[in-house]
Amino acid sequence: MMRPQDLLQPRPEGLYCSPGDFYIDPVRPTPRAVVTHGHSDHARSGHGIVLATPETLAIMTERYGADFAQGRQPVAYGERVDRDGVEISLAPAGHVLGSAQAVLRWRGFTAVVSGDYKRRRDPTCKGFEPVQCDLFVSEATFGLPVFRHPPDTEEIARLLHSVRQFPERAHLVGAYALGKAQRLIRLLREAGWERPIYIHGAMQRLCALYEDLGVELGPLEPATAERGGDLAGEIVICPPSALQEKWSRRFADPVTAFASGWMSVRARARQRGVELPLVMSDHADWDELISTFRELPEALLWITHGREDGLLRWAELEGRKAQALRLSGYEDEED
Ligand SMILES: [Zn+2]
Numbered sequence: 001m002m003r004p005q006d007l008l009q010p011r012p013e014g015l016y017c018s019p020g021d022f023y024i025d026p027v028r029p030t031p032r033a034v035v036t037h038g039h040s041d042h043a044r045s046g047h048g049i050v051l052a053t054p055e056t057l058a059i060m061t062e063r064y065g066a067d068f069a070q071g072r073q074p075v076a077y078g079e080r081v082d083r084d085g086v087e088i089s090l091a092p093a094g095h096v097l098g099s100a101q102a103v104l105r106w107r108g109f110t111a112v113v114s115g116d117y118k119r120r121r122d123p124t125c126k127g128f129e130p131v132q133c134d135l136f137v138s139e140a141t142f143g144l145p146v147f148r149h150p151p152d153t154e155e156i157a158r159l160l161h162s163v164r165q166f167p168e169r170a171h172l173v174g175a176y177a178l179g180k181a182q183r184l185i186r187l188l189r190e191a192g193w194e195r196p197i198y199i200h201g202a203m204q205r206l207c208a209l210y211e212d213l214g215v216e217l218g219p220l221e222p223a224t225a226e227r228g229g230d231l232a233g234e235i236v237i238c239p240p241s242a243l244q245e246k247w248s249r250r251f252a253d254p255v256t257a258f259a260s261g262w263m264s265v266r267a268r269a270r271q272r273g274v275e276l277p278l279v280m281s282d283h284a285d286w287d288e289l290i291s292t293f294r295e296l297p298e299a300l301l302w303i304t305h306g307r308e309d310g311l312l313r314w315a316e317l318e319g320r321k322a323q324a325l326r327l328s329g330y331e332d333e334e335d
């Protein structure tokens with residue numbers, strides 16, 4: 001009888017697959033890495049060979065330069081490759097453009113390392129595809145029943161309502177530069193906002209890359225210093241940190257908004273001085289986590305990366321086998 005730990009073990013560098021001799025999302029340089037998606041805590045530079053989707057490799061090139069690894073192995077969704085007897089394939093994770101679950105098959109055993117994921121529709125990337133497996137490694141960023149994210153359309157409608165209500169003020173929306181910003185822009189376009197959207201300099205390259213990879217964002221303009229004064233009634237998207245920086249002082253009396261799953265916690269919004277909290281996450285909320293586990297009834301659950309205890313308790317009540325996986329070095333890009 002094979003044990004899951006014969007295939008995968010947590011190590012300080014990250015989750016290690018010993019029969020295939022590679023790491024998944026290693027946090028330190030390793031000779032062979034499988035990278036689930038482009039967020040900087042999962043996708044680091046300095047590895048030997050990086051196996052990832054072509055989109056994730058393009059994002060890593062954009063962030064770190066062409067020499068971010070000694071070699072790269074692009075693998076499209078659904079394509080199967082062999083590494084020392086371990087079959088690796090990538091399935092969409094619905095998290096950001098190019099994000100993938102790593103599916104490992106070895107001696108009749110299937111393990112899925114989902115990286116970060118969500119289940120709701122995202123117009124900037126392919127939706128999560130459940131893969132039946134014996135072991136499912138899940139994140140737990142919002143792994144408590146209090147975390148239930150509203151529909152995106154509601155949050156976008158609240159933003160547009162505020163823009164109509166305060167036409168004399170610019171709306172500054174903090175959004176993570178990879179994934180959240182582009183999703184927000186697409187959702188605004190779907191809601192009928194056709195005006196140029198103004199973006200902070202730190203977002204320009206990733207927005208351009210999304211467009212190169214086929215995600216249309218509509219007219220974007222740089223939110224330059226000279227423009228600051230005359231962006232009344234406009235929407236400006238910036239990294240969350242810029243909301244508190246000198247950069248934001250160029251706008252007269254702006255409405256500050258922040259798009260993050262954490263905005264359901266009022267104290268966090270208050271702490272950051274956010275006037276218009278928008279609850280939008282690229283991570284599964286409680287219901288999405290639970291429905292995913294229910295769709296994979298045979299899988300042993302390894303829970304990591306957040307609030308493991310709530311999910312372990314759920315698993316116990318449901319009679320599901322689950323354990324916490326201690327992995328360190330990952331941050332929460334929404335925080
Ligand atoms: Zn992520």
Ligand SMILES: [Zn+2]
Nearest residue numbers: 039116330331
């Ligand atoms: Zn993550």
